[in-house]
Amino acid sequence: MAERIAGPEIERLIQLLARLPGLGPRSARRAALHLIRKREELLGPLAEAMRVAKDRIVTCSVCGNIDTSDPCSICADPRRDASVIVAVETVGDLWALERAGVLSATYHVLGGALSPLDGIGPDDLNIAKLIGRVAEGGVKEVILAVNATVDGQTTAHFITELLGPCHVKCTRLAHGVPVGGELDYLDEGTLAAALRSRTDF
Template sequence: MAESQIDRLITQMSRLPGLGPRSARRAVLSLLRDPQGRLLTLARAMEETARSVKTCSACGNLDTCDPCHICADPHRDRELVCVVENVSDLWALERAAVHRGIYLVLGGTLSALSGIGPENLNTEPLLGRIQEGQVREVILALGATVEGATTMHWLQEKLRPSGVMVSQVAQGVPVGGALDLLDDGTLAAALGARRPA
């Protein structure tokens, strides 16, 4: 029996992060209850975005313009660059409104198992800006994983000769976190990064 159009839509929706088959069915059912108002509006927005989305040549962000809205913002501190692994990390920092500089999206982290080496990372825009004397500080905001730590170490070594200040985000106990619920690695990072009270 051939798959119906609705089943195909559910299958496509279930491929999205955070949506399994049951969540996808609920989402599709909600859209189908108002096909003109919800489904077609969503379909048009998706089609327009698919046609206009671009990767920012300055930082690697996804936006509908190049340079992206962040890089084009004249109120940003252009000498302060926050390096993140992927666009979702950039969007998380923007949502929290904690960084007023610009970004660089690496597009991954170093991983011998996955075959990702330094040549696969988006570092050229950052290195070019540093070479031109346009960067005061680089903040490394990478995940607390083996790959993230390896990438941070590699970047620190790569940037050391430039004389640019390199910092990294603190890692350890989250706000509201209880010590007895944290894993050993988080506890070790928290104790290792302690500071005077």
């Protein structure tokens, strides 16, 4: 068994950093050492920012986004097209679409995708609230911006069936060749989707 090489406070910092996505034990040790070396510039301000975030960040009761206000700044923005709801699996997906800056719609965070193998059913996701928002009226289109995985597509089909009685347009993101992509580097599934979704020049 390896001996402890630092005090318990530093070991705790490393253990917590190692829980973050993309950081293993080695990367966590490097990050911890960097933070400790830059205590005044990084560690103090980071600790304060995390304390403030813990105290002030809330989940939007309308769409499931995270923000410092409820409803979130997106739901409260009168310039948004409230007749279009973009349903996404995670807040990270919402942020990615916002960075693209293509659509000024509203969102709905599902909180994941249906996955029977993982025991995730409809009641574990934020699907009922989405159906409720559409049933209230005023929504013309629901864009199902879910991942192009089996679970994502299963979730999209399930939601489409539930929205049937609401007579709302349901669309999904196009699948296929990414901008700047070279055909030789794409997998067969992506190429097949691109061929099925081909459009006129």
